[in-house]
Amino acid sequence: MSIPRRLLPALLLPTLALASCNYGSIPNEANIDINGEYVGRIVGQDGKSALLDVTVVEKDxxxxxxxKSRDTGETFNxxxxxxxxxxxxVTTDMTADLGSxxxxxxxxxxxxxIRATFVRKSRYTGAGATGNVTHSVCNASTKLYGYASFNSGSLELSRK
Incomplete structure (x- = not known):
């Protein structure tokens, strides 16, 4: 079924209106440069949060x-x-193994x-990322890692 020619201008107007409002395009094009410094926080299921300073380096x-935790001063990679x-x-997947x-x-x-999805700055959002952090602790009796609610939760990062 083809669209009658006289309806095409009527269909074009809403498309142009949406595009001018930045609704019709994807504001986060491919190959976002995620290198840089960010400030962020982890928010746990209990609503408690921890503030972080994060530096991201991406290559190949x-x-x-x-x-770096602003609360404890501890740093890990x-x-x-x-x-x-x-x-x-851009989505990143990272792991950190601590202690010995x-x-x-x-x-x-x-x-x-750590899983984070980075977005470019647009008219509606700042540059940064959202995601989640899952913390697991070794259980010596089972010799398996188990979920720990402490330092687990949703992640928010904003470019400094």
């Missing part, structure tokens, strides 16, 4: 995040990968899995 799809080029928005001497695989006492 590999990503390193240096995370997370490493991983980002979504392939030409993906939009545990009975669990790798000997680490704590594991963090």
């Amino acid at each position: 799809l590999r990503v390193t995040g240096t995370v 997370a490493v991983g990968t980002r979504s392939v080029y030409d993906a939009s928005p 001497g545990s009975a669990c695989e790798g000997g680490f006492t704590d594991k963090y899995v």
